[in-house]
Amino acid sequence: MTYVANTLPSAIASRGQRQACNENAFCTRRDFLRVTAIAVFAAIAAPGFAADATRRKVFTLSIVNGALRGDDTIKVQQGDDIELRWSSDKPMELHLHGYDIEVRVAPSAPAAMSFKASIPGRFPVEPHGGGRHHPILYLEVHP
């Protein structure tokens, strides 16, 4: 399982701090306080920005003999753009509950579920159609 994500919050915070100090030639105590205040504000506000900013996460998931290889739980943040790329050695239908997305995956035809993780919670992905339906993956969307 691989995933790609950029870390916006720390980038915002460090840039804000550096600019503030460069504009003022004298880094007095007042400046220091001002910079600190900005840094603190940035640190508090950053998660807010991060929720708005598009964070794209791509997961590559391969199913072998009806079971997922690797960890069965994926954790993401609310607001992230998620892409689940499925491949399977057998044709099957996958259903992400809660978000209610269904895809058909076959050995020759990998499939993808793309969506914005807008609802927090823990959502199972179940293979549908005939036989048992134990979830093969859980998607945890954390607030």
Place this chain on the structure above:
Amino acid sequence: MADVTTRSSTWKCIHSLFPLNCPFPRRMPRVARFLLAAMSAIATSPVLAHGFGQRFDLPLPLWLWLTGAGATIALTFVVMAVFVAERPVDARYPRVELLRFPVVRWAANGTTVALIRALAVLLFVLTACAGLIGNQDPYSNLITTMVWIVWWVGVAFTCALIGDVWTLVNPLRTLYAWAEGAYATVTGGRSLSRGRRYPAWLGTWPAVLVFLGFAWAELIWGNKDVPRQLGIALVVYAALTWLAMFVFDRESWLAHGEGFSVAFGVLARFAPTEFVAASRDVPRRRFDLRPPGVGLMTSRPVSWSFMAFVLLMLATVTFDGFQETSLMQRIDTATQSSHAMSAFLFALSEWGFDESRVTHTFMLVAFAVAFVAIFWLTSWVTLHWIAGRRGLRLQGGELTASTTACSFVLTLVPIAVAYHLSHYFSLLLTAGQFLIPLVSDPFGWGWDLFGTAGYKVNLAIVSPYVFWYGAVGIIVLGHVIAVYLAHVAALRLFGRHALIGEIPMLLLMVAYTTLSLWILAQPIVG
């Protein structure tokens, strides 16, 4: 990219336990839909979850679970320290007579009560009919949402938080009372019931059986969300209840055998209101406001069968959460891979029993037995603990482990009520929304009586923070109330030895509360 906010027409699938039913086009010919429903009823999904609907709650974060457990232990000592008074507390408590107020008197008049009862009967008939003749997709039929969400979760919450509403609305009681009235009018005042004396030794054991059957149906039965099966279960239970009311009489069966009247009655003891009908001892009816939980204080030990009933309720509520943890899944795997067990289970599956259902049924009964055993053992330890610590001679026969257990059992109820609330409130708020489209289309026939048939359920209505902090707050609060009640019971039972004597019981309460929190901290697995 699929937009989540604009869900497809298969929105009813979001809680799907019944995958084959999901892509039902609403405009499909009725015959075809019925055939599809019948097919999927046979290919029942083996997913085991409580009643109906699926919870998508995130598990409690570790730090919150530990904080809750820590607060539980700390507050236990605080309550003990605050209420160290060694004098016995009398059973009286402050009450506000609500019938003093004209508004309440006006609202509680005979006509209003009769109207509410008639409405409840109408709803019962509508629900049963929907189950028997309506669309067999569980999310398009009123009966599944009505039984598992509105009635079992909603009425239980109302009884615990407001008052014994089940006695007011119970449609089985109302219908039988109507039949009694009609019979008396026709025959000139003869009683419909045969009036056999209810045998005292039977206690509330019939209610224990009813509740065990119900708990099995709620937690394990594969057809619990097949509308027709649920409708048949409803009608059969009603018939059995009326038969028993006919043999004995209405009120004694409601008190001993109607499992739901007994169960909701236990929850209503926690409620902040109390209704007492006029009788020989009570000159006129009373409707009082009281502090929550005081109804659980008893002046006399309850009967053995009633104690078993309360512990069965507690055990099923805990088992409900437990069977969704990965520990239960590991137990399942272990039993199925053990040689002797798998041979036994295979033999049973030849007879048509599902292997995991057999395991879960066994676990449910084991939970109930374990609850009774552990509780009785704690009571036994309590007595010997006091005797050992204080050199107290237990007077022969007066205070036994059984009387101790029967005196303390109701003090555990607040913890169970709190766990029940935390476990279910997000489900009530999400799956409860199914009622909005169902009001317009109760039979799933494509009607739109009030223009709400197209309503889409909003899953994000309960934020995880509300769920987490709410759940932990409610459970810790329930624990504090339970500890206080146990303290009062200990004072009454052990007098000046109360502080020492209550320690085993309080340890049990801490363990029970911590177990409840632990279950909420486990990720829900299929």
